[in-house]
Amino acid sequence: MSAMLQERAGLPGPALLAGARCAVVANGSAGTLQRDPGLLPRLEEALERAGFSLVVRPPPEASLDEQWRLATEASPDVVFAFGGDGTLRAMAERAIAEGVTLALLPGGTMNRVCARLGLPQDPVAAAARYRPGRTRGLAVGFMNEHPFLFQSLLGKPVRLLRFREMQRGAGAAGWLPLLRAMLRKLLFLGRDRLTIVLPDGERLAGSVAVVTMPEPDGQPALTVEVARPRHAVSRIRQSWRWFRGRLSDDPEAASATAERLVAMGRTRSLRFSLDGEMMLAPIPLRFRLRPDALTILDPVPPP
Structure with missing residues (x-):
């Protein structure tokens, strides 16, 4: 320097x-x-x-x-x-x-x-x-050793990110594969589950989890929101609220704040994204916040 x-x-x-x-x-x-x-x-x-x-x-x-x-x-x-x-x-x-x-x-x-x-x-x-x-x-x-600046998404909907890459530069027609994939994911729920373990031992179980960084001048803690839809309609509603940054407002979603947390799943590995980039890693996924x-x-x- x-x-x-x-x-x-x-x-x-x-x-x-x-x-x-x-x-x-x-x-x-x-x-x-x-x-x-x-x-x-x-x-x-x-x-x-x-x-x-x-x-x-x-x-x-x-x-x-x-x-x-x-x-x-x-x-x-x-x-x-x-x-x-x-x-x-x-x-x-x-x-x-x-x-x-x-x-x-x-x-x-x-x-x-x-x-x-x-x-x-x-x-x-x-x-x-x-x-x-x-x-x-x-x-x-940080998710294990990988940093992120805004948000991490965990669960099968992360697969939709590859359709986002496909549509880049393709105009309105490029969004059609993404919309079709979104509808399939939203209407057919499947049985995949994941669990978020907080430092005090509390567990939040659901189908999708979102881990978001604090605002630059906010309290130094990660916010985790877990989607727990009961049927296709509630899944569409929760997806829309997540898109608007309001998932925690949904009565069927759970949320918490913590400086660190662990994500577990039913399989040996979990799909997740870091600031929009799709990844796959073996469980457990360990999240932590590093100020400054x-x-x-x-x-x-x-x-």
């Missing part, structure tokens, strides 16, 4: 000085870049106007691993990560391991992590909200 990092009393983390060295790592397959090839140069211009000095420009068509290598070899004070929630999670994993400061920019299908930081959905407008200034620690959730695990550049409030 270069000398642009200077400790300042009274702030959560080190401060970046004017002219701070930066690099941008972008998901070249993100829909925003595919639709607008001139977006990345405009984003970089916004950062330079904001007082940053671009020290390297990794090609967006390169893999994330190669872009990260090129960026960090230049010893920037901050790396701007541009992409959806899954890309930001992947960049956060690298940043935590190497002690790199990140700045997050929206650029994918889902941008809920950036929305929680108060950033606009437009990437250039979001870039304009950054200035060399204070950094802060951001809480990160990731150092990020704080965006300035809107005028």
